[in-house]
Amino acid sequence: MADNKPINWAYPFKAAGEDSKEVSDPQIYFDALAKAKDGFYPMGANGPSPYAATPATTDSEAAPAREALTFYSLYMHLLDWAGYEATGAPEPAEFLAPTSYAVKPTANDPLMGLRVRALSEDVSSEVLALLPKGCKVTVGEAHSVKPQYKKLLSIDDGAAIPAIPSDTVGWVYEAELTGNTVADKATDTEPTLTLSHQGLRVRKEGKGTGSIIGVLPRGAMLKVGEKQRSGYCKVLEVTDYRGVPALPSGSDGKPLGYVFFESLETKKTNPSAFDSVHLLPKPYVIKAGELVGHIGRYQNHNESTAKQRLHLEVFTCEDVPAFIEKSRAVGEKLPDDQRTLIKVDKGSKIVQPVAADAHVEAGVDVRLCSDSPKNGCWVKVQKYTICNADKNSELGTYNSTKLTYTLSVAQKTTLASRMGVDATDMPDQVDFLKVYSNSLEGGDAHDYESGSIPTTHTWRKVGAMAGKPFWVKRSALNAQGRRTSMAGSLDAWTEFPCIAVWKVRPAVTCAYCPLVPGKRYPMSAKPSTLRRCPGGTSPSVTWRATTFPVGRQKKT
Known part of the structure; x- marks a missing residue:
């Protein structure tokens, strides 16, 4: 395949003879294999190994319009049906034995x-x-x-x-x-x-x-x-x-x-055919990540026992270099928002998330910050704390449209203490969560729908985004930016988890020779018997000491 031309042994093969024609019946190939004396063939411990062959068409975004590459994947020596019937065996692929x-x-x-x-x-x-x-x-x-x-x-x-x-x-x-x-x-x-x-x-x-x-x-x-x-x-x-x-x-x-x-x-249903080549009545679409089969046993001709092996081939008979060149030509014309691939050079260091240095307690929810990224693995959030507050003394003006109460400085201090946060981190308003009661503990609570609230129930259930922002995994939140489960604690990061950490390097005092620019030696490393600086031509040229400024050393 060095010249990327279709290979002459690609299936279907032709029969021998002057009037050779393509043989489309797979059973003929198996019958021919049964007569072979030697060679490497897809044979398992008990005969022909199960195999699956699947075509996969890849349409790259950068590919020319109406052009695609068709790849074929061949899986050989897969687990046979006797293996699937054994105790503790895995479930077979859907196309082999439909559920x-x-x-x-x-x-x-x-x-x-x-x-x-x-x-x-x-x-x-x-x-x-x-x-x-x-x-x-x-x-x-x-x-x-x-x-x-x-x-x-x-x-x-x-x-x-x-x-x-x-x-x-x-x-x-x-x-x-x-x-x-x-x-x-x-x-x-x-x-x-x-x-x-x-x-x-x-x-x-x-x-x-x-x-x-x-x-x-x-x-x-x-x-x-x-x-x-x-x-x-x-x-x-x-x-x-x-x-x-x-x-x-x-x-x-x-x-x-x-x-x-x-x-x-x-x-569990059985396959429709055994000990023969089985062509599916209609093509079965295998999506990325779906099961194709399980590794079976294969025995080489020079081995005494069969071993677990998989023979996998992925190939195409089309002109790959020409396709790549055409793709590059189209890629040069794509707008920036469609350039979705990035090349990572060999040897590059990938920044991994640091260990979580904080957590959100069980039962405490969060809300997305206004500057949180719209996509990606990480989101910036704040804790959403809830408490009951007296509307007459602990809450300010009520906005019936936004369902919020304003807060004075004194009111912030009161609610911050109750919510367990710093008063300086409290917002200027809190949300009314449409629940009212007659006490700080929430006694005789009722859901608010509309209209007036009895004067005997002056306490309101309120919530607010409070505390310093932090980062959590997006997968831990639902589409509304709230925790999917509050049963346990949630790992959190006070800084963005994947940013490179810079370690401050303290100032050091070094010895240097004015005749050798850029060469520095720690004072402790200067030989006491050295009479001449490196590169110096005269004993009169002596060492000099200096303190270099603080620098930064990147740690990945």
Whole structure:
């Protein structure tokens, strides 16, 4: 690949002979390897090693428009399926054995639908069965005594639970039908008759109040999307339903509905093929950081036992130098805000954060300073301290728009003592946190919404950014610049953590020779037997002493 031209042994290979054609069936290659007498091949301890080959397209910001490099990565000697079945083995990659879920055996949501009754002329009735949601039926004439009931002629889609004998006449309540379908209006349950069909409700929307559109029986297998904040997840596919009828599907043919994620249990599935080359039915997108596989075992021909090894290749058959030159040409024309890469020369010393020299106590929140960086790993903050204050004597003028109270010098001193900060660090105003009470301790506290506050409750809960600014990790704060958790203490830095520290070097007294500019010797190092200065030509040229000024020495 020195000349960056496509190599002639790149897959797919051509068959031998004058009329050679590219061979696209991977199994042919494995069959050929089985006949080989010697050489280095991707063979594991028990045969061909598992491998994964993935193309990855890299579109650089500095790359010319509509141009990209396609890299291929080949992972060989990965862990085989027997390794994954061993006790304590890691979970395989998603594309190798997709994660599936099953309804837990403890799920006890009852089947819901429309009752089928046996009605007699004396108006007595008996529940024969339940038509689950989704069933479609045909009804006939109305009952002579209870005309709101219609005769069930047939079940066109789905089935009754339990099955109704063919010679039994059943009646259904017409008002609970949606057209000819058992749908949202039908909310009957018969736990005794449908006990074996209990399971997990499927809702139309991903929330606990969503309309129920079906029930997945215990043990039903399915694939789902990510768990949402509501605790529900989207049903993507039902691989083993065993319910009646099937869940309704959308226009894309996929099932509708959401299920409660905690009512599911994971199930390990097996790959669709063993001991052969398996081509995925459709490409699987592997994002950066996602699992490709685990290191397996490989045995060289001159080794007695197999060892853990990974053979990884990353290559491209395109003209890399030409692409780089084109990228540089485009990069010269980019505006400054798109020049997002920086070159760090070999041997450069990287400044690491110093150890934290302060902390924020548990239960104490912070707020961002106005001059805190908008991005980066570090933020500049101040403690946000809270206390109760008497509005009549300890607070000044109230601003109903900004919800703040002004502070006099005396009031700053009072609140600073209560908040545990220095009075000189107190701001000119504090925030009203919309809580009022009747004592310093916050007795009989109420949330303030609007209107007037009873004169018996003169105490206000206030807060302020107080104390000297310091630095914390941005990852410890939420999007609003507040602590994500106040359960424990938070590391803090009084100065920016990654700035180079300058160590002051004290002044020193040195000896120097006027004939050798720039040469200095500590006084203690001057030889007592030295009669002549270095470079001096006459004994009359003697040493001279001087004190050099204070300097700075950078410490990284």
